Amino acid sequence: MSLRSTLPLILGLALMAPLPALAQEEGVFELELNNLEDVDGGCRLTFVAFNATGSDLAQTSYDVAVFDDTGAVSDRLILEFGTLPEDKTRVVQFLLARSCGQISRLLLNEAEECLDAEGQSSRICMEALNASSRSDVMFGS
Numbered sequence: 001m002s003l004r005s006t007l008p009l010i011l012g013l014a015l016m017a018p019l020p021a022l023a024q025e026e027g028v029f030e031l032e033l034n035n036l037e038d039v040d041g042g043c044r045l046t047f048v049a050f051n052a053t054g055s056d057l058a059q060t061s062y063d064v065a066v067f068d069d070t071g072a073v074s075d076r077l078i079l080e081f082g083t084l085p086e087d088k089t090r091v092v093q094f095l096l097a098r099s100c101g102q103i104s105r106l107l108l109n110e111a112e113e114c115l116d117a118e119g120q121s122s123r124i125c126m127e128a129l130n131a132s133s134r135s136d137v138m139f140g141s
Contacts, residue, residue, distance in 0.1 A: 043100035
């Protein structure tokens with residue numbers, strides 16, 4: 001059998017293969033810098049968190065360092081997401097007193113607070129963390 005005669009068969013089988021799930025990956029804590037928007041002389045930062053760790057979280061917050069356009073650390077934020085049950089998405093916004101163009105990077109220092117459903121301290125917020133950015137501003141650890 002030649003490649004020419006088997007190519008349609010190969011392509012047909014490839015099209016019938018299951019597609020990857022569009023849902024979030026299981027076992028991760030997704031944290032996304034979703035948007036930066038200049039508003040009223042400041043910059044509104046929008047973050048989206050999705051808990052796909054497989055565990056309910058009683059309290060969740062992150063310490064974030066803000067780097068200005070010269071690369072210097074200029075601010076620190078605490079992203080507070082509060083209680084995040086399994087498969088819950090939450091959005092938080094911050095308004096910084098500068099234009100968005102003056103922000104070059106956001107560094108996730110650590111989980112400021114991460115408590116499991118029983119109220120016990122947990123490392124899952126950092127160990128399962130998957131940080132991403134939809135903007136040109138770098139975001140992550």
